Amino acid sequence: MGKVIVIDDNVVYCDYVGNLLAKEGIAIEKIYSFRAAKKALAAVRSDDIVLSDLRFPDGDGIELLRIIRYTGHNNPFFIMTDYDEVPTAVRSMKSGADDYISKRKLEDELLPVIRNLLKRKRRANTNGENIFQRESEAFQFIDRRIRLVASTNISVLILGENGTGKEHIAEKIHRLSDRANKRLVAVDCGLLSASLAASTLFGHEKGAFTGATDNKAGYFREADGGTLFLDEVGNLPMEVQQMLLRAIQSKTYRSVGGSQDKVADVRIIAATNEDLKKAVEEKRFRQDLYYRIQEFVIDLPPLRKCREDILPLAKFFIDEMNTELNKSVSGLDTEVTERLQLYNWPGNVRELRQTIQTAVLMTGSGMITAETLGLPEEVVYANSDFSLIDDEIQKERIIKALKQADGNKRQAARLLGISPPTLYKKLEQYHIQ
Numbered sequence: 001m002g003k004v005i006v007i008d009d010n011v012v013y014c015d016y017v018g019n020l021l022a023k024e025g026i027a028i029e030k031i032y033s034f035r036a037a038k039k040a041l042a043a044v045r046s047d048d049i050v051l052s053d054l055r056f057p058d059g060d061g062i063e064l065l066r067i068i069r070y071t072g073h074n075n076p077f078f079i080m081t082d083y084d085e086v087p088t089a090v091r092s093m094k095s096g097a098d099d100y101i102s103k104r105k106l107e108d109e110l111l112p113v114i115r116n117l118l119k120r121k122r123r124a125n126t127n128g129e130n131i132f133q134r135e136s137e138a139f140q141f142i143d144r145r146i147r148l149v150a151s152t153n154i155s156v157l158i159l160g161e162n163g164t165g166k167e168h169i170a171e172k173i174h175r176l177s178d179r180a181n182k183r184l185v186a187v188d189c190g191l192l193s194a195s196l197a198a199s200t201l202f203g204h205e206k207g208a209f210t211g212a213t214d215n216k217a218g219y220f221r222e223a224d225g226g227t228l229f230l231d232e233v234g235n236l237p238m239e240v241q242q243m244l245l246r247a248i249q250s251k252t253y254r255s256v257g258g259s260q261d262k263v264a265d266v267r268i269i270a271a272t273n274e275d276l277k278k279a280v281e282e283k284r285f286r287q288d289l290y291y292r293i294q295e296f297v298i299d300l301p302p303l304r305k306c307r308e309d310i311l312p313l314a315k316f317f318i319d320e321m322n323t324e325l326n327k328s329v330s331g332l333d334t335e336v337t338e339r340l341q342l343y344n345w346p347g348n349v350r351e352l353r354q355t356i357q358t359a360v361l362m363t364g365s366g367m368i369t370a371e372t373l374g375l376p377e378e379v380v381y382a383n384s385d386f387s388l389i390d391d392e393i394q395k396e397r398i399i400k401a402l403k404q405a406d407g408n409k410r411q412a413a414r415l416l417g418i419s420p421p422t423l424y425k426k427l428e429q430y431h432i433q
């Protein structure tokens with residue numbers, strides 16, 4: 001995966017933007033002058049993203065954009081602007097910038113845009129090949145549900161915390177459906193502003209509004225015959241919810257400035273980490289749209305509830321990162337194995353992947369050790385899937401924990417969140433060898 005190149009001659013601001021992205025686990029390069037930027041952009045990698053200030057003492061961002069395009073690079077290019085620079089920023093878009101981002105709203109606007117872009121790139125790169133087939137009971141069940149629903153036109157709602165793999169599931173449903181030879185078009189609903197939503201979703205005709213210099217196809221047209229993936233559907237602005245509902249219900253839509261309805265043969269898959277029922281109660285989400293998109297629900301558990309997937313996924317990511325980063329890491333030492341299984345993974349599979357990525361980078365070759373792993377020593381056992389809540393399932397959970405700990409009772413006790421003496425008592429009580 002490439003990096004985001006942040007260019008700003010204001011060192012403090014450049015560092016601030018860089019840190020904002022780095023905290024998200026995004027690789028960055030900071031450049032503090034126009035001259036250095038000109039040099040660096042000549043050698044830009046095809047998977048890099050450029051984020052440049054508009055004004056420099058000795059040049060401007062539009063010139064940098066021209067240089068990069070002139071040298072045949074199509075990298076996404078974003079301009080950061082102050083409030084009074086918007087007209088120039090608009091000019092930058094005519095010169096081929098992908099978008100401009102107001103510095104005032106940078107914190108709110110930048111991350112969703114970059115995240116969405118990285119997601120799109122990842123989708124284009126992986127094409128579904130980098131997916132690990134998870135074997136936990138929960139995912140076997142999910143797999144059966146996916147296979148059941150894939151070949152139908154039923155709308156699917158995928159629920160799950162951030163980073164649980166919702167987008168992968170959407171891709172899998174599309175791949176297994178009769179629509180697989182048509183496109184899966186992903187929309188980050190949080191990015192659909194009310195003013196641009198109609199044109200983004202349904203397209204516009206030339207001259208429909210100022211700035212509509214050409215006809216433009218919207219997402220519905222792009223997804224015709226295929227699937228429209230509405231990611232973070234809970235973030236959809238109210239006005240847009242209404243438009244969408246109409247298009248889904250009538251299976252037709254009209255582009256902005258168009259005079260005829262077009263047929264929308266589009267299968268809807270939506271995903272959210274929000275409690276949509278609560279959003280409906282709080283009147284932030286339309287009830288009719290909610291019922292429409294949740295014809296079939298797939299609920300992805302957080303990684304801490306599928307601990308048996310942690311090590312196989314970690315090994316899969318080690319192989320992936322060895323190839324990507326040209327390293328030769330051979331595996332995990334015993335302490336790391338234990339820590340990975342005990343940690344609660346609030347960021348789910350995404351956090352695991354990023355942890356392994358950093359660890360592979362830091363380790364280079366040989367085993368990943370606690371020093372190169374970078375996880376906190378104080379692991380969190382709270383909410384552990386293995387806590388002994390119910391008498392009936394105690395025995396089953398103890399056996400599961402012992403299996404996962406390869407028979408190591410001390411480790412099994414930690415997985416269960418109980419002391420070793422308590423575990424010994426339970427082993428006796430249930431006659432477990």
Ligand SMILES: Nc1ncnc2c1ncn2[C@@H]1O[C@H](COP(=O)(O)OP(=O)(O)OP(=O)(O)O)[C@@H](O)[C@H]1O
Nearest residue numbers: 130131132161162163164165166167168349350353
């Ligand atoms: N089965 C899997 N095999 C390989 N990688 C996976 C798997 N599941 C998830 N990942 C990785 O975890 C990360 C998060 O996945 P994904 O984007 O699908 O999650 P999400 O639930 O849609 O996240 P968000 O809610 O933040 O958009 C990605 O980097 C993805 O590559």
